[in-house]
Amino acid sequence: MSDTVRPLPNIRDIFTLLPHRYPFLMVDRVIEFQPGVLLRAIKNVTINEPFFQGHFPGLPVMPGVLILEAMAQTGGLFIGQSQDEPLGDRVFLFSGMDNVRFRKPVVPGDQLVLTCTEARRKFNLWKMRAMAEVDGRKVAEADLSAAVVERSAL
Template sequence: MTATPGGAIAVTEIFDLLPHRYPFLLVDRVLEYEPGVSITAIKNVTVNEPFFQGHFPGLPVMPGMLILEALAQAGGLLVSKSLEGPLGDRIFMFTGVEKAKFRRPVTPGDQLVLRCFDLKRRMTLCRMHVEATVDGKIAAEAELSAAVVDKSAL
């Protein structure tokens, strides 16, 4: 399934756009996107997530850094869909986090709605505002930066 601007992106296309796989792929579906502008995606949080074994035993809470990673992956999808051509031998690398705030815990059964917007691109560098909500309430927000780099440079 190939998505059209404004449309959904199924997990099968996400596999084509991101290098991440289980257990580190943290975007289940894209609900909508506008190239160069914004994206809205979801992550369904289940008790079967491997990180819940140790964070925290008896009180499962999704680690804040993994919420930021889910947001960064959604941002990577936005950037991938905003480029003039396919990523090819390039990869979207998370380079910075600023103004991160965690507003409420995320627990099994929650559905994280991941929004990335206010995308600014300059050459290979990107910057965007991101927020993750559960039931319409902000769970986390931040300013993320990233770069599109050649895989061979790593």
């Protein structure tokens, strides 16, 4: 991981680093990045999200598993941007979660601030700490692991 200052990834970089697209792309913008140290991104939660139709009618709450997915995608950006070489034809696959805690419901109108830190690598496996906040209050946290693998191996 290089200590060189890099510009913040924009939406085109996000599309390059993550294979996700609507309606499953859960990161709107990167707002802070320090290679190998921290990546902070946002997800604007709107009533237009397709999952709110059924979760729950009359009481829209963002599913915890999608908050976790947003944290995992933030981790993918963190690792993808922190490596000295581009991912190329490799993909970042979420492989595990530990110490997951959901602290507060996320509802339409909230802005999730997603932070990944403490990246550690062993071979092609990465581990990191992730957190989601709304208005400065922690809504979820987890220890995440993922593997960087060749796309052709899938």
